[in-house]
Amino acid sequence: DTAVSQTPKYLVTQMGNDKSIKCEQNLGHDTMYWYKQDSKKFLKIMFSYNNKELIINETVPNRFSPKSPDKAHLNLHINSLELGDSAVYFCASSQDWTANNSPLHFGNGTRLTVT
Amino acid sequence: AQSVTQLDSHVSVSEGTPVLLRCNYSSSYSPSLFWYVQHPNKGLQLLLKYTSAATLVKGINGFEAEFKKSETSFHLTKPSAHMSDAAEYFCVVSDTGGFKTIFGAGTRLFVKA
Numbered sequence: 001d002t003a004v005s006q007t008p009k010y011l012v013t014q015m016g017n018d019k020s021i022k023c024e025q026n027l028g029h030d031t032m033y034w035y036k037q038d039s040k041k042f043l044k045i046m047f048s049y050n051n052k053e054l055i056i057n058e059t060v061p062n063r064f065s066p067k068s069p070d071k072a073h074l075n076l077h078i079n080s081l082e083l084g085d086s087a088v089y090f091c092a093s094s095q096d097w098t099a100n101n102s103p104l105h106f107g108n109g110t111r112l113t114v115t
Numbered sequence: 116a117q118s119v120t121q122l123d124s125h126v127s128v129s130e131g132t133p134v135l136l137r138c139n140y141s142s143s144y145s146p147s148l149f150w151y152v153q154h155p156n157k158g159l160q161l162l163l164k165y166t167s168a169a170t171l172v173k174g175i176n177g178f179e180a181e182f183k184k185s186e187t188s189f190h191l192t193k194p195s196a197h198m199s200d201a202a203e204y205f206c207v208v209s210d211t212g213g214f215k216t217i218f219g220a221g222t223r224l225f226v227k228a
Contacts, residue, residue, distance in 0.1 A: 004158070041153075041203055043218040090158055101147040101166035101209075104216070106158030 003027075006091045006107035013081055014115055021076045021110045023091030031055075031097040032074035033104070034066060035090040043090070049074050050097050078112075086114045117142045119208045121219035129227045134178075134193040136222045138206030141187060148189045149207040150180055153221075159205060165189060176200070201226045 006023040013019050025032060033056075034046040048056035049068040063079045078085060091107040122137040140148060147166045151159040163174025170182045180191045189206060206219040 041221045041223075043159075043205070045216070092158075101164060103149060103161045103164055104151075104159070106151075106160070108156070108158045111156075 004091055004093050004105050004107040006089075006110055008110060009108065010111050010113075012113045012115065015081055015083060017081050018077070018079045019081060019112070020078070021089055021091075021112075023074045023076070023107060025072055025091075025093040025105070027093055027095075027105060029093035029095050029105070030071055031094045031102075032068065032071070033092040033094070034074065034076050035092060035106075037088040037090060037109070039087070047074075047076075048097065055097065081112075081114045083114050086112055088112070117146070117208050117210055117215055117217045119206050119217050119219040121204075121206050121222045123222050124220065125223045125225065127225040127227065128196045130198055131195050134191070134196045134200065134224065136191040136204050136206075136224065138189045138191065138219060139187055140189060140206070140208045142208055142210060144210050147209045148180075148182060149209065150174065150178070150189075150191050151205045151207060153203040153205065155202070162191070162204075196224075196226045198226050198228065200224060 004025045031050045033048045037043050046060050047066045051071045052068045065077045068074045088109045088111050090109050092104040094102045096102045118141040120139045149164045150162040153159045163172045165172045165182045173179045178193045203221045209216040
């Protein structure tokens with residue numbers, strides 16, 4: 001199946017822990033993203049990488065660190081987790097970030113719950 | 116500056132009746148506009164996109180949207196709702212790829228039997 005896949009699907013952890021979410025796409029896209037969706041379904045971009053290079057870094061705490069070992073993978077590491085980090089995190093990819101008609105392809109999300 | 120406003124947070128229709136989900140946008144340039152659907156516990160899926168070709172855009176699952184520049188609107192419609200259409204719908208405007216991609220707040224569509 002061609003897709004954007006992210007793991008794990010659910011992540012429950014305690015405050016102060018460090019956790020990672022992995023994302024892989026086999027669509028051959030150059031650009032990958034991390035989005036955060038809050039409890040009101042609002043989606044906000046966090047990071048974007050194009051061909052392993054960071055191109056978007058929104059106002060996200062330094063505790064969040066993306067890593068792209070190759071253009072098919074974009075992982076998200078979160079240090080010192082806080083209650084407010086609880087959300088659904090979506091990985092996405094697109095063919096060409098410079099073209100405004102290039103749609104996003106989303107993974108199924110990782111629901112992070114911090115207790 | 117770009118912005119997108121989905122005028123209804125919730126829409127409820129009966130199965131078999133028409134669906135109208137409203138979206139207004141603001142953009143300094145010629146934007147691309149998209150509608151995505153999100154079913155529970157799933158990622159977002161592209162329904163359709165407008166990219167300055169035909170103003171009436173047909174998408175998947177019988178949905179279509181009309182770009183009206185004079186009204187800065189891109190409303191999503193479907194002639195007859197199906198139970199499986201119940202989901203969250205997002206209107207999205209994009210000026211330059213993902214860098215300036217703005218999501219609306221979403222409209223939750225309920226379909227009653």
